[in-house]
Amino acid sequence: MVNEIPLGPNAAIVTVEMVVKPGAYLWRPSPAISLMSDALNRTIAWPIDRLRLPDPPIMDESNRKSSESGSPSTGSSGKGGKQKCVLLDIENSGARVAVGRVFSTDPTENVHFVPLGPNATKVWVEISKFDDARVWRANSEVECIADAVGSTLAWPNDKIIFM
Structure with missing residues (x-):
């Protein structure tokens, strides 16, 4: 729910x-918020395909733990991801732990046989920036970001930066 209105898919x-x-x-206006000037310093719902943020700063090699070997791509699975995104650390450090693509925000969509649920996004992980970073919903096969490269994950919406 955002401003007492369901977020909905995408x-x-x-x-x-x-x-x-x-x-x-x-x-999606509400009775209290209908213009952008009303929304300053507030949370609103916005369509994912209309989000454009500046490119993230490039990390120097001393801060990077990367598994950029190979060329993971969305094309190898036959599924094409949509909006490119950066996944932030779930421990609230603000670190950018991976780069991926948004697949879905539909709460009924399954990720590793578990419904995505509200306030979450299904993402395809393309590049790990911090291999040992914990994933949000670990399972028997995926416990850290390095395990998730080349597959999908559920990730909380507040820990995603859209590019």
Whole structure:
């Protein structure tokens, strides 16, 4: 729920930190919030395919634990991911632990036989930045980000940066 409205599939929870066009209407207005100027410093729902953020800063080699060997791609599975994203550490360190692609935000979608649920996104993990970082919902085969490269994961929406 965002502003007492269900989030729904293919939408993300976004915090508005800066308003460029104060008079622009929101995608999903509520009685209290209908314009971008009303949404400043508040959370709103926004369509994933309309999110564009600047590229993340490139980490220097001393801070990088990368498993960029090989060329994992969404094409190898026959499934094409959509919006590119960065996964943030679930321990709240703010570290960028992986790069991937959004597959779905549909709460009924299964990830490793478990429904995605609310406030989560199904992502395809392409590149590990920190191999030992814990995953959000570990299972017998996937416990850390390195295990998830080339497969899908459930990841909390508040720990995803869309690119």
